[in-house]
Amino acid sequence: MVHSSYETVDLLDFTHESRYKFLTGSVVPRPIALVTSQNDEGVLNAAPFSQFVILSVTPPLLGIVAQTLPRGYKDTVHNVLRSGQFVINVVSDEMADQVQRCALEYPSTVSEVDEVGFSTLPSVTVLPRRISESPLQFECRLHEHHEFGAPDSRTTLLVGEVVLVHCAQGVREGHRVNHDVLRPLGRIAGRSYCRTQDTLTT
Numbered sequence: 001m002v003h004s005s006y007e008t009v010d011l012l013d014f015t016h017e018s019r020y021k022f023l024t025g026s027v028v029p030r031p032i033a034l035v036t037s038q039n040d041e042g043v044l045n046a047a048p049f050s051q052f053v054i055l056s057v058t059p060p061l062l063g064i065v066a067q068t069l070p071r072g073y074k075d076t077v078h079n080v081l082r083s084g085q086f087v088i089n090v091v092s093d094e095m096a097d098q099v100q101r102c103a104l105e106y107p108s109t110v111s112e113v114d115e116v117g118f119s120t121l122p123s124v125t126v127l128p129r130r131i132s133e134s135p136l137q138f139e140c141r142l143h144e145h146h147e148f149g150a151p152d153s154r155t156t157l158l159v160g161e162v163v164l165v166h167c168a169q170g171v172r173e174g175h176r177v178n179h180d181v182l183r184p185l186g187r188i189a190g191r192s193y194c195r196t197q198d199t200l201t202t
């Protein structure tokens with residue numbers, strides 16, 4: 001289909017909220033990193049991030065972007081900047097409801113993992129545990145971080161170097177990933193998600 005008519009949009013005409021909705025509604029679908037991190041007291045935090053990207057292959061670097069709240073950093077950013085360690089748990093479609101509930105505001109003394117009923121396994125190279133409902137997990141060490149944005153709308157890019165990967169039975173076929181087993185969940189907007197069973201080949 002060739003489009004013959006377009007309207008132009010100046011993103012600066014929107015409020016911050018509307019700009020966020022427009023950008024995240026346009027860059028779709030997005031994969032979801034369910035990040036586990038740990039605070040000084042050992043509470044395991046879990047939070048989903050769909051601003052999630054491969055930044056480099058060698059070394060393997062993954063990035064997540066977190067908005068800063070009026071009260072300051074989200075728990076994930078706070079924990080990762082202090083400990084330098086986190087796990088990116090890839091999200092499959094059957095985890096959707098629990099992942100959505102992980103995004104509710106809990107005090108940093110409460111583990112989202114316990115609240116939503118995920119189970120965990122120990123990691124090998126980092127302290128935060130990994131989610132055993134997740135079919136694939138990346139153990140990461142903080143490589144670097146960057147701050148972006150205007151003073152009242154800061155974002156933080158956390159760059160993790162992948163130090164070890166765990167693949168559930170059947171997910172890995174040599175260097176390839178079996179997506180029928182992985183069943184990745186995509187975020188569209190708000191509470192709207194998509195599955196990846198309806199694929200096409202060119």
Ligand SMILES: Cc1cc2nc3c(=O)[nH]c(=O)nc-3n(C[C@H](O)[C@H](O)[C@H](O)COP(=O)(O)O)c2cc1C
Pocket residue numbers: 032045046047048049050051052065066067068073074075076077099100102103104105106187
């Ligand atoms: C599917 C999904 C994706 C999300 N992606 C992001 C994101 O990329 N960046 C962000 O700052 N918040 C994102 N959020 C909101 C955070 O998960 C939410 O603010 C969470 O409470 C942060 O937890 P924390 O304070 O324990 O780190 C997302 C929420 C959902 C449900």
